[in-house]
Amino acid sequence: MAGLFGGGAAATATSSTVGDTSKDVDVPSSQMPGDSISDLAFSPQNDFLSVASWDKKVYIYEVNNNGAQGKWAFEMKAPVLGCAWSKDGTRIAGASADHTAVMVDLRNAPQSGSASLQTQQVAQHNDTIKCVRWFQHGGNDFVVTGSWDKTVKFWDLRSDKPAGTLDCAERIYTMDVKNDLLVIGTAERHIHMVDLKDPGKIYKTITSPLKWQTRVVSCFTDATGFAVGSIEGRCAIQYVEDKDTPLNFSFKCHRQQDPSARDVAKVYSVNAISFHPIHGTFSTAGSDGTFHFWDKDAKHRLKGYPEVGGSITATGFSKDGNIFAYAVSYDWSKGYSYNTPQQPIKLKLHPILGDECKPRPGSKKR
Amino acid sequence: MTKKKRQWPDLQQKLERPWCYYCERDFDDLKILIQHQKAKHFKCERCYRRLNTAGGLSVHMNQVHKETLQAVENANPGRQSLDIEIFGMEGIPQEVIDQHNQIVTQQHFHEQAERAAATGNPQQGFYAGNEGRVSKRPKIVESKEDIKARLASFKHQKLNGGSTGSGDVTPVGTGQQSPTNPQNSASFQAEGSPAFPPGMQGSPPPPAAQPFGQQPAQFGQAPGYGPPQGGFAPAQQFPPNGPPYQGQYSGAIQQFGGSFQFGQNNGPPPSRTPPVNGTLPPRPANVIAPQGLPQRPQFGALAPSQFPTPQQSRAGQNGPAYGQVPSGNELSNDVISASVDELISDAKGAATAILTADAAAEKKAKKDKNIKLVYFDESVSPEEKLAQKARYAFTPEQRNDVVLDIPMGGAVTSTVST
Numbered sequence: 001m002a003g004l005f006g007g008g009a010a011a012t013a014t015s016s017t018v019g020d021t022s023k024d025v026d027v028p029s030s031q032m033p034g035d036s037i038s039d040l041a042f043s044p045q046n047d048f049l050s051v052a053s054w055d056k057k058v059y060i061y062e063v064n065n066n067g068a069q070g071k072w073a074f075e076m077k078a079p080v081l082g083c084a085w086s087k088d089g090t091r092i093a094g095a096s097a098d099h100t101a102v103m104v105d106l107r108n109a110p111q112s113g114s115a116s117l118q119t120q121q122v123a124q125h126n127d128t129i130k131c132v133r134w135f136q137h138g139g140n141d142f143v144v145t146g147s148w149d150k151t152v153k154f155w156d157l158r159s160d161k162p163a164g165t166l167d168c169a170e171r172i173y174t175m176d177v178k179n180d181l182l183v184i185g186t187a188e189r190h191i192h193m194v195d196l197k198d199p200g201k202i203y204k205t206i207t208s209p210l211k212w213q214t215r216v217v218s219c220f221t222d223a224t225g226f227a228v229g230s231i232e233g234r235c236a237i238q239y240v241e242d243k244d245t246p247l248n249f250s251f252k253c254h255r256q257q258d259p260s261a262r263d264v265a266k267v268y269s270v271n272a273i274s275f276h277p278i279h280g281t282f283s284t285a286g287s288d289g290t291f292h293f294w295d296k297d298a299k300h301r302l303k304g305y306p307e308v309g310g311s312i313t314a315t316g317f318s319k320d321g322n323i324f325a326y327a328v329s330y331d332w333s334k335g336y337s338y339n340t341p342q343q344p345i346k347l348k349l350h351p352i353l354g355d356e357c358k359p360r361p362g363s364k365k366r
Numbered sequence: 367m368t369k370k371k372r373q374w375p376d377l378q379q380k381l382e383r384p385w386c387y388y389c390e391r392d393f394d395d396l397k398i399l400i401q402h403q404k405a406k407h408f409k410c411e412r413c414y415r416r417l418n419t420a421g422g423l424s425v426h427m428n429q430v431h432k433e434t435l436q437a438v439e440n441a442n443p444g445r446q447s448l449d450i451e452i453f454g455m456e457g458i459p460q461e462v463i464d465q466h467n468q469i470v471t472q473q474h475f476h477e478q479a480e481r482a483a484a485t486g487n488p489q490q491g492f493y494a495g496n497e498g499r500v501s502k503r504p505k506i507v508e509s510k511e512d513i514k515a516r517l518a519s520f521k522h523q524k525l526n527g528g529s530t531g532s533g534d535v536t537p538v539g540t541g542q543q544s545p546t547n548p549q550n551s552a553s554f555q556a557e558g559s560p561a562f563p564p565g566m567q568g569s570p571p572p573p574a575a576q577p578f579g580q581q582p583a584q585f586g587q588a589p590g591y592g593p594p595q596g597g598f599a600p601a602q603q604f605p606p607n608g609p610p611y612q613g614q615y616s617g618a619i620q621q622f623g624g625s626f627q628f629g630q631n632n633g634p635p636p637s638r639t640p641p642v643n644g645t646l647p648p649r650p651a652n653v654i655a656p657q658g659l660p661q662r663p664q665f666g667a668l669a670p671s672q673f674p675t676p677q678q679s680r681a682g683q684n685g686p687a688y689g690q691v692p693s694g695n696e697l698s699n700d701v702i703s704a705s706v707d708e709l710i711s712d713a714k715g716a717a718t719a720i721l722t723a724d725a726a727a728e729k730k731a732k733k734d735k736n737i738k739l740v741y742f743d744e745s746v747s748p749e750e751k752l753a754q755k756a757r758y759a760f761t762p763e764q765r766n767d768v769v770l771d772i773p774m775g776g777a778v779t780s781t782v783s784t
Contacts, residue, residue: 077760079752128750130749215747266737267738
């Protein structure tokens, strides 16, 4: 796998740029979702990991030194495509193809066991809800949902009517929140930015800096901008404010040389981008089944990892950035015929050791 | 863009080049010189570490390898000393610099002389036979009257709304108009047409080549007009001279065929048709027909050869009163230039369309060649495809269940219709 991106350089310097996934911990298959994993999220306060799956359930694991233990789960009426934790880590929301989003308050949850959790519906759209996030406005928690019905709605958890609705240009494919920044990526490559201090209107709309379908957006740790991943193995770093535009750039990733034709690169979709909560570095993961850590300020790849056996559909860092979780499932990128039971479904925890995600000290900006 | 290097740098440039004290090599710039010194003269033989100066290397050898440096490596004899601290061009004793400059200067002149001998060209800055440089474009000497006349003609043209392309306005350098013309004038004189007024001497079959705009002014100078006519007449009247005349004029005939005809008929109008030439800017484009441009049938007859169309010459002929002529001409000119413009823009559009199509195709091909998208549906996300599968399909019945389960029925039922 070395030589995928850096070419010869990466191939020679195997020890420093190629990471090791042998110590990654599997979640035991008995506790695994029964179908592909669509999203995962670490609790910002506790050592909980939530996983949304196409089997209509959201699973919550407790992560400790021994790995992950299944703790709770709740079921929805249709595949769950997104999940998110509230800022205080007490509640979790799931977004589903049944056009609703629900919330679970873990403070009322039974202490243990796989007992089902009591869900409360918080959102309603006219089509599948693709993503869900929490944010705080005026000291209150809100849920924001993005749907394929081309709207983003804000919910204050008390009313069945949305507290606000944003009409977006297209179906919402991806969404992320950090502090007061909400970024919405839609079909046809539109990207909306919303200032959550004023959630009633779209702060700015751009066309994606990438030429292909937007797959994922993810806000910087400092919320000054966001990263965009597209189906064409490319990732863009985009700042919100115009004054920072000179810092924007994009780079290729998740590409492989086709063994049959040397000048043809197989280009995989970038499925997930996660920012490290402390260092501000980030990960990309793609349909090619690899993930990489990058430093956007040095424009440097920190580490690349060998293929994990299947497409990576979701990633996340734990609250202190010591664990990187990634979900291996089939993401439909190769079409119907590849959707076989042989496609592995895995949930892996990668311990971040040493400097894996630290920006290199001496590395100058290029 | 970097500046193009002169093939033969002059002395100053040569003297300015940085050079190495130790081996007298010169370099394009200081950075490279320093690199050279570090690599050739200040490199430690034991550990291949590169130091900045000989002193530094000496200290390094002393401390790290417990050896003493005797002399600078790869240095010319006499320059091996460690006493002089050299870094780049710094530290070189003045007398050594002077010596170097002298050598460079000598070499420079030596080379130059050799080159001059080999090529037979005068040396740079010198001209053989002590004559100054012959400028290729003669100075345009215009008398006040000429300038005034030109101004008047320009104004006239402006008023008529005629084209003010540069070709019309620039001082049509006397004797410079077209390659064939000077020759013509020469032949005129050779044939001894004494009637040529001095003012017209330099200007060859003059009006012919002169742009339209100048016409009125020239007519104003009535006296000037007779002579050319006279000049023409003899030529035509000399049957014996016919052949040579034609031979000499063949160029002119080709170019100004129309005008020549005029001359035969009316005398003055030789000047009338050139305007056609002058006001048809697109010529060159026609002559060099770009590939990929569509045919231009209409224009083809008119443009490629520079003959005016029969229509035009007729217009000229039919205009008996002089005053009418410009308007007649202008009309046809306008019509022509309009149609020409149209044609050109058409052709241009077609050409650019072809070009862009080509570019797009090429780009596409390139893209196709180099990458293969594993997931290639640009408008639908994989999740949406997946969600359409029967296994994941969400049916309204289920949604009704939702309605029953959760006390938010109002909101839900309102959306069931979708």
